[in-house]
Amino acid sequence: xxxxxxxxxxxxxxxxxxxxxxxxxxxxxxxxxxxxxxxxxxxxxxxxxxxxxxxxxxxxxxxxxxxxxxxxxxxxxxxxxxxxxxxxxxxxxxxxxxxxxxxxxxxxxxxxxxxxxxxxxxxxxxxxxxxxxxxxxxxxxxxxxxxxxxxxxxxxxxxxxxxxxxxxxxxxxxxxxxxxxxxxxxxxxxxxxxxxxxxxxxxxxxxxxxxxxxxxxxxxxxxxxxxxxxxxxxxxxxxxxxxxxxxxxxxxxxxxxxxxxxxxxxxxxxxxxxxxxxxxxxxxxxxxxxxxxxxxxxxxxxxxxxxxxxxxxxxx
Amino acid sequence: xxxxxxxxxxxxxxxxxxxxxxxxxxxxxxxxxxxxxxxxxxxxxxxxx
Ligand code: SF4
Ligand code: SF4
Ligand code: SF4
Numbered sequence: 001x002x003x004x005x006x007x008x009x010x011x012x013x014x015x016x017x018x019x020x021x022x023x024x025x026x027x028x029x030x031x032x033x034x035x036x037x038x039x040x041x042x043x044x045x046x047x048x049x050x051x052x053x054x055x056x057x058x059x060x061x062x063x064x065x066x067x068x069x070x071x072x073x074x075x076x077x078x079x080x081x082x083x084x085x086x087x088x089x090x091x092x093x094x095x096x097x098x099x100x101x102x103x104x105x106x107x108x109x110x111x112x113x114x115x116x117x118x119x120x121x122x123x124x125x126x127x128x129x130x131x132x133x134x135x136x137x138x139x140x141x142x143x144x145x146x147x148x149x150x151x152x153x154x155x156x157x158x159x160x161x162x163x164x165x166x167x168x169x170x171x172x173x174x175x176x177x178x179x180x181x182x183x184x185x186x187x188x189x190x191x192x193x194x195x196x197x198x199x200x201x202x203x204x205x206x207x208x209x210x211x212x213x214x215x216x217x218x219x220x221x222x223x224x225x226x227x228x229x230x231x232x233x234x235x236x237x238x239x240x241x242x243x244x245x246x247x248x249x250x251x252x253x254x255x256x257x258x259x260x261x262x263x264x265x266x267x268x269x270x271x272x273x274x275x276x277x278x279x280x281x282x283x284x285x286x287x288x289x290x291x292x293x294x295x296x297x298x299x300x301x302x303x304x305x306x307x308x309x310x311x312x313x314x315x316x
Numbered sequence: 317x318x319x320x321x322x323x324x325x326x327x328x329x330x331x332x333x334x335x336x337x338x339x340x341x342x343x344x345x346x347x348x349x350x351x352x353x354x355x356x357x358x359x360x361x362x363x364x365x
Contacts, residue, residue: 245357315327
């Protein structure tokens, strides 16, 4: 058990016992390795369910949308806290309803990277600060954590929670000098034909399960545009044009809001990197408006704030 | 996405700027004609025998 787990359990039990919160949203051990699941703890005695390790990649901000409890404790790593800020700015929850239990984050492990390097089914995992060990029938493999991080985590520059009321551990050093957008630049450099082909291939395996959308805290519309039938904005099958329309429209709905938490990519059953779309918009927001989502409760997001010097060269 | 440059254009025209509207519409039409028929984001209708 890592000490973060102990601090989280102690904090949750304390907050619940004193009545400071009605429930705490955190992670518990998943039913299969490397798949910790969200868990709602309502009694101090249940706080022992909470865990913390490198498999808590789901974004918990997704679970506070429109909740009515007066006080909710929520475990938040850097990206979750940024999505909480976004939720607060978008009136999906009020700051006063939240007791944010921040966890300075060292990055989440990519279960696919680990599974691909193991010869059989992984039955157990355990970890130290810097290494993850996976065990299965007849094999044991140990990985440097840095080698098996989720792609977004290896590029993350906001690992410490941006808002918190409690902190489960010492702040971590932020990664410096990260080149966040090498992959986006590579796509930008392509010709339109190459780019069309590139996305055709990228999205070809998509089965339209919408796990990416459902995992995303930004995708909280009561009826998503893909589910509407009157009018039907986009076909519901696997025609490549419909698949592409779904992906790029969803990305636009996340423009200026996406924190690159990676929950969407993590959730995809076929391993599509749809973050490329949201990252392009993130890059544009940063370059054109100096905007990074979810860093402050004081600043209005780029897309709902007009400034006279906003770039508009593309309009004539 | 892979849409050819020029196929998608943006303009901001006030309802008072009728001449600008005409000019822009003509320019856009010309530019898009030059690109030829669009092949992307098109779903062919099912062939009916
Ligand atoms: S994106 Fe950053 S804060 Fe979020 S899990 Fe990865 S490293 Fe942690
Ligand atoms: S689009 Fe993906 S990376 Fe962005 S906030 Fe949603 S789940 Fe996170
Ligand atoms: S999770 Fe993956 S397969 Fe499912 S809709 Fe999203 S991209 Fe497609």
